[in-house]
Amino acid sequence: MFAQVVSRYGGFDAVEYREVGEPVPGPGEIRVRVAYVAVNAIEWKILAGSVAELLPQTFPVVLGNEVSGVVDHVGDGEHDLRVGDRVTGFVRGGGDAEYVLTTPDRVAVVPDGLSLRRAATIPQGVETARRAIRELGVEDGETVLVNGAAGSIGSAAVQLLVDRGVVVIGTARPDNHEYLRGLGAIPIEYGTRLLDQLAAAAPKGVDRALDCGSRGFVRQILPVVPADRVITVADFEAQALGVPITMGAGPHELYADSFRDVLPLAARGRFATEIAAEFPLSELTAAWKMNEDGHFRGKIVVKVAQLD
Numbered sequence: 001m002f003a004q005v006v007s008r009y010g011g012f013d014a015v016e017y018r019e020v021g022e023p024v025p026g027p028g029e030i031r032v033r034v035a036y037v038a039v040n041a042i043e044w045k046i047l048a049g050s051v052a053e054l055l056p057q058t059f060p061v062v063l064g065n066e067v068s069g070v071v072d073h074v075g076d077g078e079h080d081l082r083v084g085d086r087v088t089g090f091v092r093g094g095g096d097a098e099y100v101l102t103t104p105d106r107v108a109v110v111p112d113g114l115s116l117r118r119a120a121t122i123p124q125g126v127e128t129a130r131r132a133i134r135e136l137g138v139e140d141g142e143t144v145l146v147n148g149a150a151g152s153i154g155s156a157a158v159q160l161l162v163d164r165g166v167v168v169i170g171t172a173r174p175d176n177h178e179y180l181r182g183l184g185a186i187p188i189e190y191g192t193r194l195l196d197q198l199a200a201a202a203p204k205g206v207d208r209a210l211d212c213g214s215r216g217f218v219r220q221i222l223p224v225v226p227a228d229r230v231i232t233v234a235d236f237e238a239q240a241l242g243v244p245i246t247m248g249a250g251p252h253e254l255y256a257d258s259f260r261d262v263l264p265l266a267a268r269g270r271f272a273t274e275i276a277a278e279f280p281l282s283e284l285t286a287a288w289k290m291n292e293d294g295h296f297r298g299k300i301v302v303k304v305a306q307l308d
């Protein structure tokens with residue numbers, strides 16, 4: 001099979017699209033023929049070596065931890081999956097390939113009415129947004145500021161919070177403000193105009209702040225929101241300011257229970273992650289580059305095969 005193989009820490013020249021052996025399922029594992037792999041920032045951060053302490057790698061390695069596809073081997077153990085089921089969910093690396101191994105508890109069956117392309121965009125954004133909202137302690141009726149609200153985690157957080165009746169103020173560049181309004185948030189800009197626009201949008205202030213965009217937001221918001229009411233998903237410097245960073249502890253602890261119930265909502269059009277762009281697997285590094293550049297809406301997907 002073909003895969004994108006990372007041979008060492010470095011730049012995109014350390015990634016090669018080449019043939020490798022198909023993965024062989026071990027006890028308790030299932031194998032998925034990959035349709036789409038969703039791009040996450042952690043992949044180019046791993047390549048660059050910037051998270052080497054947190055997620056050490058043994059090279060050569062195939063990255064990619066969020067896929068959709070079709071089950072092609074069910075293994076043993078108790079579960080309801082069948083060969084041919086359309087699924088989406090988490091894998092423990094190896095997703096940037098035609099076949100990947102995972103366990104039944106990490107994937108959920110994709111309901112009719114939801115394409116594998118759209119299904120690939122849901123697991124990570126929903127899991128992270130839910131975890132951050134829970135750890136932040138958001139209560140119904142509150143007003144919450146979401147930084148980076150047009151991204152995959154940010155837009156999931158906006159939709160989950162609005163659904164609970166929480167008033168959401170979301171930051172994005174002006175091009176994305178109409179999009180945020182469509183999700184039910186009050187849009188404001190990030191950067192130098194943040195605090196002025198926040199004061200206008202929420203004269204009584206906000207109860208809590210959820211940072212999905214990083215880039216100095218935590219330091220900027222602390223004069224108006226106390227540290228114990230702020231959480232970040234991405235800013236490793238926040239802890240020094242007394243603000244927690246929520247960590248999924250890598251792909252090993254991500255399960256389908258964290259997003260399964262959102263799939264039927266997505267099938268009925270009541271939840272959506274925008275697809276900013278699609279690349280073929282052979283052009284994976286172009287997808288990583290677009291993700292690294294950082295200004296896109298929702299999720300970038302990589303197509304491996306047309307399976308539905």
Ligand SMILES: NC(=O)c1ccc[n+]([C@@H]2O[C@H](COP(=O)([O-])OP(=O)(O)OC[C@H]3O[C@@H](n4cnc5c(N)ncnc54)[C@H](OP(=O)(O)O)[C@@H]3O)[C@@H](O)[C@H]2O)c1
Nearest residue numbers: 041148150151152153172173190213233234246248295296
């Ligand atoms: N802690 C965890 O468990 C966990 C899990 C998964 C991912 N992450 C991390 O979470 C972060 C967000 O991931 P993601 O997939 O949602 O999206 P992402 O790819 O990092 O971000 C895309 C969004 O960031 C926004 N953005 C760009 N510059 C910004 C700025 N200066 N201020 C605020 N927003 C800005 C963009 O909006 P505009 O187009 O409007 O600029 C874009 O919509 C990443 O750093 C990722 O590594 C953490």
